Amino acid sequence: MGGEIIRVEAHLVPQSPRPRRFSRRVALVDDVIGIVATILTLGSVGITVAESRVVRILNTIDYPAISCRKHSAVLTDFGGVGDGKTSNTKAFQSAISNLSRYSSDGGAELIVPPGKWLTGSFNLTSHFTLFLHKDAVILASQDESEWPQLAVLPSYGRENNGPNARFSSLIFGTNLTDVVITGHNGTIDGQGASWWVKYRNGGFNITRPYIIETMYSNQIQISNLTLINSPSWFVHPIYSSNIIINGLTILAPIDSPNTDGIDPDSCTNVRIEDCFIVSGDDCIAVKSGWDEPGIKFGMPTQHLIIRRLTCISPDSATIALGSEMSGGIQDVRVEDITAINTQSGVRIKTAVGRGGYVKDIFVRRMTLNTMKYVFWMTGSYKLHPNPNFNPKALPNITGINYRDVTANNVTYSAKLEGMQDNPFTGICISNVTITLSEKPKKLQWNCTAIQGTTSNVSPQPCDLLPQKQQKIECPFPNDKLPIESVQLKTCSLSSSKRV
Structure with a gap:
């Protein structure tokens, strides 16, 4: 990588000026490094745009990561064609296979340069970074033959759309260590519309692909990307630990099916920060397996922090705990949350037959605007993989804490539905102010089979x-x-690291 690279630093301004773009030709790519400012409008919601200033430096592009790499390559080195039409599945596979040899020698990074890079599913390797340039767009193939099929997850026992198999995710990895998927806000487009149409028409007996999934993996970072239009869930770490997810913009139509934003599933030590999500389903859904397979597998999601999340999802939750929670969910810390035109805040979803537990949940500083429910707990979420579920497998829901909540334009303050002979216990709600909509429901707090206390709560x-x-x-x-x-760490892309 030679010549001069332009680095853009962003500073928020009170209004929303037109984004400025700067470019220079360099040996590796036509580089525009910096902030992509996107104006999203949903009703009266506006997003502030960043104003940029240019600082000239030589030969490097800096980015934050859990690990920096000794070696570097570009997708075009392996035959990649960024015309939006040519399949790059083999190019990605070849690049990652070749770079895997550097796993024990400082690791390697694969740069996706400006262009539209059509591809099917590909697998990652350990001690590896996938870096998307600001003007790079990875386009998910709509050719189902480019999506391998995987066996069902052991903690689920079957898939949502069929009992026997699921499509691999676009970016997939299993048994990985030290992986970074990042960029300067480059885009991954799942091109989900055709998948949604086929799903609605009953055309699948197999679960649709996710955009990113890691399994049985450790030390994972997913950051500073724009993800749009996933065929199903967007980001799904499962059976994994030590995960950082930050700076993601996740966008899907608000009526798109099953487009959860981020789904930590049977994971430990997870940090989700500074994400903006518009979704047709839950913005974040915390999971740990489904009924008897989840109980048997017994791997909880625990030690999870979610902070500085903004969510728009009119038909779903800002954060859902469950409904697949049979391995348990414990020690979840949620703070500084904004929800706009969203069905509910932090929702608990479970049912008879789930088993498991949801306990030690801590939520503070939520600002909610235009909500159906502020507080919602459901003990009769009756979606089961097997009609012969165990009716004696009762979930334990206890130690649920909410404080410092402001909510405006609300239809219901709360619907809290425990289970007869198995109440939800240890509920604490304090310092909450709820302003009702013009046509609120008469019964604002609908409570059954719960136990707890409140302080300074209105209504x-x-x-x-x-x-x-x-x-x-x-x-x-x-x-x-x-x-x-x-x-x-602050890592640098530079010509000196080329393989």
Whole structure:
């Protein structure tokens, strides 16, 4: 990589000026490094755009990552063609296969340069970085033959759309260590529209692909990308640990089916920060297996922090805990959340037959605007993979804490539905102000089979959640999770690292 590279630093301004673009020719790519400012409008919602200034430096592009790499290559070195029409599946596969030999020698990074790179599914390798240039777009192939089929997940026992198989994700990896998927806000387009149409017409007996999935993996970073129009879920780490997901913009039509944003599933030590999600399903869905297979597999999602999330999802939750939670969900810390035109805040979904538990959940500082529900817990979410589920497998829902919540234009304050003979316990709600919509429901707090307490909450909660006369604060942990202490390094792409 030779010549002069332009690096763009972003500074927020009060208004939304037209984005500025700067470019120079360099030996490797026509480089425009910096911020892609996108104006999204949904009703009256606007997003502030960044103003840029140019700083000239030589030969390097900096980016934050858990690990930096000794070697570097470009997709075009392996026959990649960025015309939006030519399949690059073999180019990606060849590039990653060749770069895997550097796994024990400082690792390698694959640069996706400007262009539209059509591809089917491809697998990652360990000690590896996939870096998308700002003007790079990875386009998911609509040719189903470019999507290998995988066996069902052991903690699920079957798939949502059929009992026997699922499509591999666009970007997939299993048994990986130290993987970074990042960029300067480059785009991955799942081209999901055709998949959604076929699904709605009953054309699948196999689960549609996700955009990114890692299995049985450790030390994973997914950051600074725009992901759009996934065929199904967007980001699905499963049976994995030590995961950082930050700076993602995830966009799908609000009526698109099953387009969850981020689904940590049977994962430990996960940090999700600074993400903006518009979805047809839950913006974040925390999972850990489904009914008896999940109970048997027994791998919980635990030690998870979610902060500075903005969500728009009129028919689903900002954050859902479940409904597949049979391996357990514990120690989830949620803070500084904004939801706009979204069905509910942090929702718990479970049912008889799920088993498992949801406990030690801590939520604070939520700002909600135009919501159907502020608080919603469902004990009768009756989607089961097998009609012969075990009716004695009752979930344990306890230690659920919400505090410092402001909600405007709300239809229902709360619908809290435990299970008869198996109530949800240890619910604490404090310092909550809810402003109702012009046509609110008469019964604002609909509560059954729950136990807990409230403090400084308006409108008046239900009798099952009595208000303390003396103000209290629901707890939020003071200690830090191990994943919070992980510091990202400043890595550089440069000509000296070319393989």
